[in-house]
């Protein structure tokens with residue numbers, strides 16, 4: 001069972017036991033006007049929480065092959081010059097390994113072949129950059145949820161951090177390396193994939209070769225390219241500028257939903 005389901009189970013168990021407490025005093029409560037109001041407001045709260053969770057699980061719109069942009073704009077880093085990345089690129093990424101570690105039971109080190117053999121998904125979606133442009137692309141990749149299950153998240157894991165190969169900016173936050181983070185609801189969303197292909201070709205360098213995130217209900221800057229390492233954490237405030245991502249450390253919103 002995925003930790004997301006575990007947590008939801010935990011939430012439901014919590015609500016059920018809160019309900020049991022209320023039910024224990026049922027007679028007295030329903031006999032008072034105030035008591036009925038308490039029950040009604042609790043029900044409203046549960047319904048709103050449920051709606052929020054359903055909304056977080058909704059799928060992003062998917063498009064038809066004819067909608068695919070022929071001029072999908074590469075943005076931000078488009079040709080990293082970091083030494084480790086250049087060495088991998090020189091060998092066509094044959095030595096590439098994705099490290100999955102942090103709060104996991106079984107740290108992983110996956111080759112591109114391992115990733116291609118993992119449970120996958122293909123989707124045609126629209127990418128929206130905060131700069132005001134959008135492009136539609138077709139992405140194929142390993143679903144993040146099953147990979148996290150393979151590693152086995154520890155119960156205190158709350159966020160997934162993506163550590164990238166490229167240095168985009170000044171080292172104002174201790175590194176200047178690009179990084180991003182998402183919560184477990186987005187990590188287990190069915191359209192959240194580690195894409196190794198774009199428009200039926202191996203992912204090109206300008207778009208994040210050999211591996212980039214697609215988290216389809218979020219803005220462009222959440223779509224981390226050049227992913228080297230995935231770390232499960234309880235909290236991200238100790239990383240770099242503390243705001244959970246390269247652009248977040250520079251004032252952008254963390255959740256960045258669209």
Ligand SMILES: Nc1nc2c(c(=O)[nH]1)N[C@H]1C(S)=C(S)[C@@H](COP(=O)(O)O)O[C@H]1N2
Nearest residue numbers: 073074075076077129164178220221223225
């Ligand atoms: N590693 C890394 N990931 C990144 C960026 C970057 O500079 N470095 N730029 C982000 C931004 S702002 C956007 S809009 C998208 C661009 O993705 P694309 O190059 O495929 O269009 O990547 C995002 N992910």
Ligand SMILES: [Mo]
Nearest residue numbers: 129130220221
């Ligand atoms: Mo962007």
